[in-house]
Amino acid sequence: GIQVEQSPPDLILQEGANSTLRCNFSDSVNNLQWFHQNPWGQLINLFYIPSGTKQNGRLSATTVATERYSLLYISSSQTTDSGVYFCAVSGGGNQFYFGTGTSLTVIP
Amino acid sequence: NAGVMQNPRHLVRRRGQEARLRCSPMKGHSHVYWYRQLPEEGLKFMVYLQKENIIDESGMPKERFSAEFPKEGPSILRIQQVVRGDSAAYFCASSEQGKGYTFGSGTRLTVV
Numbered sequence: 001g002i003q004v005e006q007s008p009p010d011l012i013l014q015e016g017a018n019s020t021l022r023c024n025f026s027d028s029v030n031n032l033q034w035f036h037q038n039p040w041g042q043l044i045n046l047f048y049i050p051s052g053t054k055q056n057g058r059l060s061a062t063t064v065a066t067e068r069y070s071l072l073y074i075s076s077s078q079t080t081d082s083g084v085y086f087c088a089v090s091g092g093g094n095q096f097y098f099g100t101g102t103s104l105t106v107i108p
Numbered sequence: 109n110a111g112v113m114q115n116p117r118h119l120v121r122r123r124g125q126e127a128r129l130r131c132s133p134m135k136g137h138s139h140v141y142w143y144r145q146l147p148e149e150g151l152k153f154m155v156y157l158q159k160e161n162i163i164d165e166s167g168m169p170k171e172r173f174s175a176e177f178p179k180e181g182p183s184i185l186r187i188q189q190v191v192r193g194d195s196a197a198y199f200c201a202s203s204e205q206g207k208g209y210t211f212g213s214g215t216r217l218t219v220v
Contacts, residue, residue: 048208095153
């Protein structure tokens with residue numbers, strides 16, 4: 001399967017700070033999604049971004065498929081951004097491969 | 109659109125009992141996927157189904173686990189004779205062909 005590495009594994013931010021989360025993957029992909037798992041365990045789809053750049057409010061994401069990485073940017077972080085951020089990729093098969101996540105804690 | 113609905117949200121079973129987890133996909137989605145998340149880990153693929161067909165069950169344990177997606181009704185993930193190691197969060201996702209996933213809120217199974 002496709003190996004997915006996320007960095008950093010843990011991140012603590014002061015409210016209002018910006019951050020960049022990285023996702024590297026080991027093979028060509030045709031699907032990539034970023035998810036936020038909130039402290040209650042719910043998985044929220046943030047971006048479906050197999051290539052290019054997308055923005056949604058304070059969040060944006062960029063995937064450079066040819067170089068096998070994706071970045072998630074969080075600006076002006078808020079305490080509600082806390083949780084685990086997962087990157088998941090698919091190479092055209094039937095499953096998505098998940099990274100082990102970046103655990104983000106935003107402190108007031 | 110109600111999204112992907114999973115129930116129950118929490119399920120407690122004694123060792124040796126059966127667990128049945130239900131998933132209703134988003135309206136218009138014909139592809140259903142089940143994933144398992146062990147504590148402090150990412151999600152691991154279990155099975156991919158379309159209506160009345162199992163397409164890929166390569167991530168499903170060979171024994172005690174089964175899944176179905178009947179013509180009518182929700183998809184069911186069934187775990188027979190549960191053991192403590194089955195305790196995990198089980199997530200269902202649905203999609204249209206070639207599109208991204210939408211996940212349900214998960215079922216948290218605890219085996220005591």
